[in-house]
Amino acid sequence: MRDPDLDRLLAEARTTPPPPPSEDFLARVLAEAHAEQPRPAATGAPAGRTPALVRTPRRPGLRVLFASAFGGAGVVAGLGCAAALGLVVGYANPATLGWLTNDYLSSSVGIELVPVAEVFLSEG
Protein backbone atom coordinates (compact mmCIF):
# COMPACT_ATOMS: atom_id res chain seq x y z
CA MET A 1 0.00 0.00 0.00
CA ARG A 2 1.25 3.45 -0.85
CA ASP A 3 1.86 6.04 1.85
CA PRO A 4 -0.97 8.34 0.66
CA ASP A 5 -3.40 5.43 0.80
CA LEU A 6 -2.28 4.56 4.30
CA ASP A 7 -2.52 8.18 5.42
CA ARG A 8 -6.03 8.39 3.99
CA LEU A 9 -7.01 5.17 5.72
CA LEU A 10 -5.68 6.43 9.04
CA ALA A 11 -7.44 9.76 8.55
CA GLU A 12 -10.71 7.95 7.86
CA ALA A 13 -10.27 5.90 11.01
CA ARG A 14 -9.51 9.00 13.02
CA THR A 15 -12.58 10.87 11.84
CA THR A 16 -14.83 7.87 12.29
CA PRO A 17 -16.07 8.17 15.86
CA PRO A 18 -15.91 4.94 17.84
CA PRO A 19 -19.21 3.57 19.05
CA PRO A 20 -20.34 5.50 22.12
CA PRO A 21 -20.16 3.77 25.48
CA SER A 22 -23.25 1.81 26.35
CA GLU A 23 -25.57 3.01 29.09
CA ASP A 24 -24.72 -0.07 31.10
CA PHE A 25 -21.00 0.67 30.89
CA LEU A 26 -21.50 4.30 31.90
CA ALA A 27 -23.67 3.23 34.82
CA ARG A 28 -21.01 0.80 36.06
CA VAL A 29 -18.23 3.38 35.77
CA LEU A 30 -20.32 6.07 37.45
CA ALA A 31 -21.24 3.73 40.29
CA GLU A 32 -17.58 2.97 40.87
CA ALA A 33 -16.71 6.66 40.71
CA HIS A 34 -19.26 7.44 43.42
CA ALA A 35 -18.20 4.44 45.52
CA GLU A 36 -14.54 5.48 45.43
CA GLN A 37 -15.18 9.20 45.86
CA PRO A 38 -13.97 10.69 49.15
CA ARG A 39 -16.73 12.08 51.31
CA PRO A 40 -16.82 15.86 51.72
CA ALA A 41 -15.06 17.12 54.82
CA ALA A 42 -16.81 18.57 57.92
CA THR A 43 -19.84 16.34 57.73
CA GLY A 44 -19.96 15.69 61.50
CA ALA A 45 -21.18 12.52 63.15
CA PRO A 46 -23.87 10.53 61.39
CA ALA A 47 -27.36 11.16 62.65
CA GLY A 48 -28.59 8.76 65.31
CA ARG A 49 -25.16 7.44 66.18
CA THR A 50 -22.71 8.88 68.68
CA PRO A 51 -19.12 7.86 68.17
CA ALA A 52 -17.77 6.12 71.26
CA LEU A 53 -14.59 8.17 71.41
CA VAL A 54 -16.28 11.54 70.98
CA ARG A 55 -17.28 13.10 74.32
CA THR A 56 -18.48 16.56 75.17
CA PRO A 57 -15.61 18.50 76.81
CA ARG A 58 -16.27 19.35 80.48
CA ARG A 59 -15.76 22.79 81.98
CA PRO A 60 -12.67 22.95 84.21
CA GLY A 61 -13.39 22.92 87.96
CA LEU A 62 -12.37 25.50 90.60
CA ARG A 63 -9.33 23.50 91.73
CA VAL A 64 -8.07 23.26 88.18
CA LEU A 65 -8.52 27.00 87.66
CA PHE A 66 -6.69 27.76 90.97
CA ALA A 67 -3.79 25.45 90.12
CA SER A 68 -3.48 26.83 86.61
CA ALA A 69 -3.27 30.37 88.04
CA PHE A 70 -0.05 29.34 89.86
CA GLY A 71 1.44 27.40 87.02
CA GLY A 72 -0.13 24.01 87.50
CA ALA A 73 -0.84 21.40 90.13
CA GLY A 74 2.85 20.48 90.54
CA VAL A 75 3.84 24.02 91.39
CA VAL A 76 1.03 24.37 93.93
CA ALA A 77 2.06 21.09 95.58
CA GLY A 78 5.70 22.28 95.82
CA LEU A 79 4.65 25.57 97.36
CA GLY A 80 2.48 23.77 99.89
CA CYS A 81 5.31 21.47 100.96
CA ALA A 82 7.74 24.35 101.37
CA ALA A 83 5.25 26.31 103.47
CA ALA A 84 4.55 23.33 105.72
CA LEU A 85 8.26 22.66 106.21
CA GLY A 86 8.86 26.31 107.13
CA LEU A 87 6.15 26.17 109.80
CA VAL A 88 7.58 22.99 111.27
CA VAL A 89 11.10 24.39 111.47
CA GLY A 90 9.85 27.66 112.94
CA TYR A 91 7.89 26.08 115.72
CA ALA A 92 10.31 23.25 116.55
CA ASN A 93 13.48 25.40 116.53
CA PRO A 94 15.72 22.33 116.43
CA ALA A 95 19.03 22.64 118.26
CA THR A 96 20.83 20.58 115.70
CA LEU A 97 20.59 23.49 113.29
CA GLY A 98 22.71 25.75 115.53
CA TRP A 99 25.88 25.02 113.58
CA LEU A 100 24.19 26.36 110.51
CA THR A 101 22.84 29.57 112.05
CA ASN A 102 25.92 30.31 114.24
CA ASP A 103 28.74 29.44 111.87
CA TYR A 104 27.44 30.65 108.57
CA LEU A 105 24.47 32.95 108.83
CA SER A 106 25.83 35.09 111.74
CA SER A 107 29.09 36.01 109.98
CA SER A 108 29.46 38.13 106.89
CA VAL A 109 30.98 36.62 103.85
CA GLY A 110 32.65 38.68 101.14
CA ILE A 111 32.61 37.37 97.61
CA GLU A 112 34.82 38.87 94.90
CA LEU A 113 32.88 38.43 91.71
CA VAL A 114 35.72 39.56 89.39
CA PRO A 115 38.88 38.55 91.24
CA VAL A 116 41.33 39.27 88.41
CA ALA A 117 39.88 42.54 87.21
CA GLU A 118 42.46 44.59 89.08
CA VAL A 119 45.32 42.72 87.45
CA PHE A 120 44.12 43.65 84.01
CA LEU A 121 43.45 47.24 85.00
CA SER A 122 46.84 47.68 86.63
CA GLU A 123 48.74 46.42 83.63
CA GLY A 124 47.04 49.03 81.44
Add this chain to the structure above:
Amino acid sequence: MTMARDLTAEAMTDEDLLVLYADGDPAAARTLVLRLSPRVLGFAARLLGGDRAEAEDVAQEALLRLWRAAPGWRTGEAKVSTWLYRVVSNLATDRLRARGRRRQDGLDDAPEVADDSPGAVAQLIETDRQAALTRALAALPDRQREAVVLRHLEGLSNPEIGAVLGVGVEAVESLVARGKRALASALAGQRDGLGYEGD
Protein backbone atom coordinates in the same frame (compact mmCIF):
# COMPACT_ATOMS: atom_id res chain seq x y z
CA MET B 1 -22.37 24.96 45.99
CA THR B 2 -22.30 22.22 43.37
CA MET B 3 -24.77 24.11 41.19
CA ALA B 4 -22.30 26.93 40.64
CA ARG B 5 -19.73 24.36 39.77
CA ASP B 6 -22.12 22.63 37.34
CA LEU B 7 -22.45 25.80 35.32
CA THR B 8 -18.75 25.84 34.52
CA ALA B 9 -17.99 22.14 34.66
CA GLU B 10 -17.83 21.78 30.89
CA ALA B 11 -15.25 24.57 30.69
CA MET B 12 -13.05 23.05 33.38
CA THR B 13 -9.96 21.02 32.66
CA ASP B 14 -9.80 17.36 33.57
CA GLU B 15 -7.37 18.22 36.34
CA ASP B 16 -9.73 20.82 37.87
CA LEU B 17 -12.58 18.33 37.78
CA LEU B 18 -10.42 15.69 39.42
CA VAL B 19 -9.67 18.08 42.29
CA LEU B 20 -13.41 18.67 42.72
CA TYR B 21 -13.98 14.93 42.58
CA ALA B 22 -11.45 14.40 45.34
CA ASP B 23 -13.27 17.05 47.37
CA GLY B 24 -16.43 14.97 47.17
CA ASP B 25 -18.36 16.86 44.49
CA PRO B 26 -20.78 14.35 42.91
CA ALA B 27 -21.33 16.54 39.84
CA ALA B 28 -17.62 16.40 39.09
CA ALA B 29 -17.75 12.60 39.17
CA ARG B 30 -20.52 12.52 36.59
CA THR B 31 -18.86 15.08 34.34
CA LEU B 32 -15.56 13.19 34.43
CA VAL B 33 -17.26 9.90 33.60
CA LEU B 34 -19.13 11.37 30.65
CA ARG B 35 -16.06 13.18 29.39
CA LEU B 36 -13.40 10.51 29.84
CA SER B 37 -15.26 7.26 29.18
CA PRO B 38 -15.64 7.59 25.39
CA ARG B 39 -11.99 8.56 24.98
CA VAL B 40 -10.66 5.81 27.20
CA LEU B 41 -12.96 3.17 25.76
CA GLY B 42 -12.18 4.12 22.16
CA PHE B 43 -8.44 4.02 22.78
CA ALA B 44 -8.68 0.66 24.55
CA ALA B 45 -10.75 -0.77 21.70
CA ARG B 46 -8.21 0.35 19.14
CA LEU B 47 -5.35 -1.22 21.07
CA LEU B 48 -7.29 -4.43 21.59
CA GLY B 49 -8.25 -4.93 17.96
CA GLY B 50 -11.81 -3.78 18.38
CA ASP B 51 -12.73 -6.27 21.10
CA ARG B 52 -15.48 -4.25 22.72
CA ALA B 53 -16.03 -6.39 25.81
CA GLU B 54 -12.35 -6.53 26.65
CA ALA B 55 -11.99 -2.82 25.93
CA GLU B 56 -14.77 -2.09 28.42
CA ASP B 57 -12.96 -4.13 31.07
CA VAL B 58 -9.72 -2.25 30.46
CA ALA B 59 -11.43 1.15 30.38
CA GLN B 60 -13.32 0.44 33.58
CA GLU B 61 -10.14 -0.70 35.34
CA ALA B 62 -8.21 2.37 34.14
CA LEU B 63 -10.92 4.73 35.37
CA LEU B 64 -11.13 2.88 38.68
CA ARG B 65 -7.41 3.50 39.15
CA LEU B 66 -8.00 7.17 38.36
CA TRP B 67 -10.69 7.46 41.05
CA ARG B 68 -8.34 5.88 43.57
CA ALA B 69 -5.46 8.13 42.55
CA ALA B 70 -7.59 11.30 42.77
CA PRO B 71 -7.03 12.11 46.49
CA GLY B 72 -3.26 12.10 46.01
CA TRP B 73 -3.26 13.75 42.59
CA ARG B 74 -0.67 16.49 42.34
CA THR B 75 -1.85 19.18 39.96
CA GLY B 76 0.70 20.26 37.40
CA GLU B 77 2.74 17.08 37.35
CA ALA B 78 0.74 15.10 34.80
CA LYS B 79 -2.29 15.55 32.60
CA VAL B 80 -5.19 13.27 33.35
CA SER B 81 -5.47 12.25 29.71
CA THR B 82 -1.77 11.36 29.49
CA TRP B 83 -2.00 9.37 32.70
CA LEU B 84 -5.04 7.49 31.42
CA TYR B 85 -3.46 6.73 28.05
CA ARG B 86 -0.47 5.27 29.87
CA VAL B 87 -2.61 3.12 32.15
CA VAL B 88 -4.75 1.89 29.27
CA SER B 89 -1.62 1.10 27.23
CA ASN B 90 -0.19 -0.97 30.07
CA LEU B 91 -3.44 -2.79 30.76
CA ALA B 92 -3.99 -3.53 27.07
CA THR B 93 -0.44 -4.78 26.68
CA ASP B 94 -0.90 -7.09 29.64
CA ARG B 95 -4.10 -8.47 28.13
CA LEU B 96 -2.56 -9.01 24.72
CA ARG B 97 0.44 -10.76 26.18
CA ALA B 98 -1.72 -12.91 28.42
CA ARG B 99 -3.81 -14.28 25.59
CA GLY B 100 -1.02 -14.38 23.02
CA ARG B 101 -1.24 -12.76 19.68
CA ARG B 102 -4.66 -11.63 18.61
CA ARG B 103 -6.89 -13.87 16.61
CA GLN B 104 -7.13 -12.85 12.97
CA ASP B 105 -10.83 -13.45 12.67
CA GLY B 106 -12.33 -9.97 12.38
CA LEU B 107 -13.69 -10.16 8.87
CA ASP B 108 -14.48 -13.86 8.95
CA ASP B 109 -17.01 -13.28 11.69
CA ALA B 110 -18.63 -10.31 10.03
CA PRO B 111 -22.26 -10.90 9.14
CA GLU B 112 -23.19 -11.39 5.54
CA VAL B 113 -24.66 -8.31 3.89
CA ALA B 114 -27.37 -9.01 1.35
CA ASP B 115 -27.95 -5.39 0.38
CA ASP B 116 -26.01 -4.63 -2.83
CA SER B 117 -27.12 -1.02 -3.31
CA PRO B 118 -24.34 1.54 -4.01
CA GLY B 119 -24.62 3.01 -0.52
CA ALA B 120 -24.43 -0.39 1.10
CA VAL B 121 -21.44 -1.35 -1.04
CA ALA B 122 -19.63 1.84 -0.04
CA GLN B 123 -20.43 1.15 3.57
CA LEU B 124 -19.11 -2.37 3.21
CA ILE B 125 -15.90 -1.11 1.64
CA GLU B 126 -15.49 1.36 4.47
CA THR B 127 -16.13 -1.39 7.00
CA ASP B 128 -13.64 -3.63 5.23
CA ARG B 129 -11.02 -0.89 5.27
CA GLN B 130 -11.42 -0.26 8.97
CA ALA B 131 -11.44 -3.97 9.72
CA ALA B 132 -8.26 -4.44 7.68
CA LEU B 133 -6.63 -1.54 9.50
CA THR B 134 -7.68 -2.98 12.85
CA ARG B 135 -6.17 -6.34 11.97
CA ALA B 136 -2.97 -4.76 10.70
CA LEU B 137 -2.67 -2.66 13.85
CA ALA B 138 -3.21 -5.71 16.01
CA ALA B 139 -0.32 -7.45 14.26
CA LEU B 140 2.14 -4.66 15.10
CA PRO B 141 4.55 -4.87 18.03
CA ASP B 142 3.00 -3.32 21.13
CA ARG B 143 5.02 -0.12 21.21
CA GLN B 144 4.63 0.57 17.50
CA ARG B 145 0.88 -0.01 17.73
CA GLU B 146 0.57 2.34 20.69
CA ALA B 147 2.64 5.02 18.97
CA VAL B 148 0.69 4.83 15.69
CA VAL B 149 -2.70 4.82 17.43
CA LEU B 150 -1.78 7.74 19.67
CA ARG B 151 -0.33 9.75 16.77
CA HIS B 152 -2.74 9.05 13.92
CA LEU B 153 -5.97 7.99 15.60
CA GLU B 154 -5.95 9.86 18.91
CA GLY B 155 -4.21 12.90 17.47
CA LEU B 156 -1.57 13.37 20.17
CA SER B 157 1.62 15.28 19.50
CA ASN B 158 4.97 13.53 19.63
CA PRO B 159 5.93 15.04 23.02
CA GLU B 160 2.59 13.92 24.43
CA ILE B 161 3.15 10.41 23.07
CA GLY B 162 6.60 10.44 24.60
CA ALA B 163 5.06 11.26 27.98
CA VAL B 164 2.62 8.38 27.62
CA LEU B 165 5.20 5.83 26.51
CA GLY B 166 7.99 7.14 28.68
CA VAL B 167 10.39 7.75 25.80
CA GLY B 168 11.87 10.74 24.01
CA VAL B 169 10.50 12.46 20.93
CA GLU B 170 13.06 10.83 18.63
CA ALA B 171 12.07 7.40 19.85
CA VAL B 172 8.42 8.28 19.21
CA GLU B 173 9.20 9.35 15.66
CA SER B 174 11.06 6.11 15.10
CA LEU B 175 8.23 4.00 16.51
CA VAL B 176 5.63 5.78 14.39
CA ALA B 177 7.70 5.50 11.22
CA ARG B 178 8.41 1.81 11.74
CA GLY B 179 4.79 1.18 12.62
CA LYS B 180 3.54 2.88 9.47
CA ARG B 181 5.98 0.95 7.31
CA ALA B 182 4.77 -2.29 8.87
CA LEU B 183 1.16 -1.26 8.33
CA ALA B 184 1.78 -0.42 4.68
CA SER B 185 3.49 -3.73 4.21
CA ALA B 186 0.68 -5.66 5.89
CA LEU B 187 -1.95 -3.91 3.80
CA ALA B 188 -0.01 -4.00 0.54
CA GLY B 189 -1.72 -7.10 -0.77
CA GLN B 190 -5.18 -5.76 0.04
CA ARG B 191 -5.02 -2.42 -1.74
CA ASP B 192 -7.28 -3.42 -4.65
CA GLY B 193 -9.62 -5.36 -2.43
CA LEU B 194 -10.10 -2.36 -0.19
CA GLY B 195 -11.26 -0.13 -3.04
CA TYR B 196 -8.06 1.83 -3.65
CA GLU B 197 -7.53 0.63 -7.20
CA GLY B 198 -9.31 3.57 -8.79
CA ASP B 199 -7.89 6.25 -6.50
